[in-house]
Amino acid sequence: MADPIQRVDVAIVGAGVSGIGMAMHLRTRMPHLSFVVLEARSAIGGTWDLFRYPGVRSDSDLFTYGYASKPWTDDDAIAAGDKILRYLDEAVTEHGLHDAIRFGRRVRAASWSSPDATWNLTVDGPDGPERVEAGWLLATTGYYRYDHGYTPPFAGLDRFGGRVVHPQHWPADLDLEGRSVVVVGSGATAATLVPALADGSASHVTMLQRSPSYFLSLPREDRLNRRARRRLSPMRAYAWTRRKNVAMTAFFYSLCRARPALMRRLLVRGVARQLPAGYDVATHFTPRYDPWDQRVCVLPGGDLFAAISAGRASVVTDTIATFTEYGIRLDSGAELAADVVVPATGLELLALGGMTVSVDGRTVDPATRVVYKSAMLADVPNLVFVFGYVNASWTLKVDLIGEWLCRCLAHMTRHGYDTARPAEPDPAMPTAPMLGLDAGYVRRGSHLVPKQGTGVWRVPTAFRDDERRFRRDPVDDGVLRFSRVRSRTG
Template identity: 45%
Template sequence: MLATAPDFDVLIVGAGISGIGMAAHMEMLCPGRNYAIVERREKLGGTWDLFRYPGIRSDSDMHTLGFVFEPWKHEKSIADAPAILDYLDRIVDERGIRQHIHFQHKVVSADWRSDEARWHVIMEKADGSQTAMTANFLYLGSGYYDYDEAYDPAFEFADFDGQVVHPQFWPEDLDYSGKQVVVIGSGATAVTIVPSMADKAAKVTMLQRTPTWMFSRPAKDGLANFLRKILPEKLAYRITRWKNIKMQDFGFKMARNKPQKVKDGLHKRIRKSMGEDFDLAPFTPPYNPWDQRLCLVPDDDLFAAIKRGKADVVTGRIKRFVKGGIELDTGQVIAADIIVTATGLKLGLAGKIAVSNDGAPVDFSQRFYYKGCMFSNLPNLAAVFGYLNASWTLRADINSEFVCRVLNRMDEQGIDTVTPVLPADHGLEEDDLFDFSSGYIQRGKHIMPKSATTYPWRLNQEYVFDRKVLHDSPVEDGLLAFSKSSDNVRLPEEQLEAAE
C-alpha cells in the first residue's frame, strides 16, 4: 500500500439532494470517515437552483422528496424551489456539511487506479484552471440530465419574430406581462409554467403533440398538518411519509393492473373542477396512466387558469413557425409573442464525467446495475438514479445508507477496495431498464447501464422491496468482493476467479 493516504475517503459529486443526502448519512453513520463534496455551480441545490422558470416546484410530495432523517416542516407538501432550497440549506448548516463543499469545481474525469486503491479526479474551476483530488470511494450524486444542453427537437425559428425561451435556461429579465405565450410540451414543466405565467400574461397556450394524464391534488397534506399538531414532529413525519409511500405504490400498481379504473378516476377529478360538460380530449392520452409519469396539478391551478380564460390547451402538430406565432398542420395559427420550449431534458449519465478504470474508459451501457447503486466490476463507485414511479430521494436515502454500511464493513476488515463481481459468462437475461414511454427516457436508453430480470443486477422500481433488501441483507452477499490494494495488481480475470 502507498505511504500517503488519498485526499479524502469519499468524494461526493454534486451538492443537490443526492450529494447532500450522502454527506448527511456519512455524518450519522461513518463519523470516522472524511469526505468532500464538489459542486460545479456556485450554489447548492442542483435542479432546484438551476431551474428558474415561473412557479418551479416539486412534482412529488415533500414527505417523500424530503429525506428520511429530516422532517419536512412547511404547511405545503407540494413545495416551490425556494422552500426546497431553504430545507437543504438548513440541513447543510445544522449538520456541519457546508464546510465540506467545494463550489465551482466541475469534475471532468475520474480514473480508478487499482494499485493505489484510489480515484484520481480532475476538476475544472470557474477560471478555467484545473485541479486534482484523490479519493478512495467516489459517490456520484450528479443527477440524471445534462446541465449544459436541453433536448433539442430541431425546431426552425427563422421566421418567428418573437422570443424563444427554454425552461432550463430561463432569462432573469423576461417580461411576459400582457404577452401571448405558447408553451410547447405537456409534461411536468409545462404544467407548472402555464398557470404560473397566466397571472401576468395576456394568455398562455399549452401546445401539446400528445396529451398527458393529469392528477389533481391539494398542495397541502391535511393529515400531515394535523399530525404535526398532536404528535412529536419526527413521529408525525414518519407516519405521513409511510402513508404517502404506500399510496404512491398502490396508485402505480393499480394503474398497471386496472388502467381503465385509474383513467376514470383521473377524469372524474378533472370533471369535478371543470364541470360535467368539459371536453376531456386534451386530457386523454393514447397510453395508460403510468406508462409515463403522471403530471401533478396542485390545487387545480391549471384548470383554474383555463376556467378564467387565461390559459388553454391545444393538441396538434407543428407545421412551421411564422411571424407572430405557430402554424399547425391543420392550418390553425396560434398567436405568440413568446414561445417556451418545454420539450424535455437530455439524459446525462454520471455527470458526463470521463470515468476510467486503470486508464481504460468505462462504458456504463455495458455494465449491469448492482442493487440500483453500484455497477458490475467497477470498484469503489456508487451513483443515484431515482425512481420513475416515486420520489427521487427515496432511492438517494437507501443508496446512501447502503454505501455507508459498505464503508463500515471495509473499515472492520481493514480493506480498501470493494467490487460487485459479475463473471463474463454470467448468463443474465436483460430487462427493459425503464418500462416507460416518456420521450427523454426513450431517447437516453442507449447510454444507460444494463438491468437484469433478477435482483440484485437491476435497477428496481419498487422502493419498499429495495429498502428492505438494502437495509436488512448482509453486505457480504457473495457478490461484493473485498480486497486490499496489494491484491489489486492481479489481472481482472484472476480477481474474478478469486471472488468465485
C-alpha cells in the same frame, strides 16, 4: 495554477439533493471519514438552484421528498422551489457541510487505479486544473444535462420574430406584460409553467401539446399531517406522514399497473370534473397510453384546470408544421399567435454527469454495464451513483443508498478491505433498460444509461423492495466482492 493534490476517503460529485443527502449520511454515520463535495455551479441545490422559471415546484410530496432525518415542517406538501432550496440550505448548515463543499469544480475524468485502490479525479477548478484522490467516488449528478434541455428541430424557428425562452435558463428580467405565451409540451414542466404564467401578467397562455398526459390533482396541504403535528412531536409526525405517503404512492402505482383500464377511466373522469361542462376532454386530456407508461403529473389544487376554467389558459392538441414570423402554424392549418414561445419539451439524459470514467486505463461505458442494487456498475470498484425513483420521490432512494453505503464502509473498515467491486453478471442473464418509462427523454437517451437484469441486478420500482435490499440484506452477499491492497495494509 493547479492546487496541490487533495486526498480524501470519499469524493462526492454534485451538491444537489442527492449529494447533500449522501454527505449527511457520511457525516452522521461515518464521522471518521474525510470527504469533499465537488460542485460545478456556484451554489448548492442542483435542480432547485438551476430551475428558476415561474411556479417551479416539486411534483412529489415533500414528506417523502425530504430527507428521513430532517422533518419537512412547512404547511405545503407540494412545495415551491425556493422553499425546497431553503430546506436544503438548512440541511447543509445543520450538518456542518459548508466547509466540505467546493464550488466551481467540474469533474472531467475519474480514473481508478487498482494497485492503489484510488480514484484519481481530474477537475476544472476556478483557478485551473486540480486533482483529487479518493478511495470512493459518489456520482450524485442527477440524470440530465444542466447546460441545456431538449429542443426538437422545429421548422422555421429562425423566422420567428418573438422570443424563445427555455425553462432551464429562465431570464430573471423577462417581462410578459400583455404578451401571448405558447408553452410547447404537456409534461411536468409545462403543467407547472402554464398556471403560473396564467396567474401572472401574460395576456393568455396556450399549452400546445402533441398528445395528452395524465394528470392527478392533489391538495397543496396534507391535512392528516396537520392533525398528526398537533398530537405528535415534529419528528414522529413527519415519520408517520412519510410512511403513509409512501404506502399511498405505491398503492396508486400498483393499481395503475394492475388495472390500467380502470385507472385510465378514473383519472380522465377526475379531470373532466374540474373543467367546464362540454370541454373536449377526449381530445386534450385522454392519453393514448396506460397510466405510468409515462409519468403521471401532479397538479397542486388542480391549478392547471382552474386556469383553463377561468379562460386565462387554453390547450391545443396538434403538431407543429412550422414557426412563422408571428407564431406557429399547425399541421391542421390553424395558426397560434405568440409573442413568447417556451419549449418545455423535455430533458437530455446524461450518465454520471458526463465525466469520463476509466478502470485501470480502460474506459467504462455506462450503457454497456448492468447496475448492481441500483447503485453500482458491474465490475467497477468503489463507485456509487444515485438515481432516484421515477414513480416516487427521488430522495427515498438517496436515503436508502446512503444508509447502505455506510453499512458497506463500516464492513470494510472492520475487515481491513479497501475495494468493493460487483462481480460480472451471467452473460446469459436477460437485460432491459434501467428506466421503466416510455417518456420521450427516456427513449432518446436509453443508449446512454446502464441496463438492469434480474436478482440484485434488477432496478425495483417499489420502495419496499429496495428497503429490504438496502437495509436488511447482508452487505457481503457474494456478488459484491471485497479485497484489500497489501501495500496499504502491510
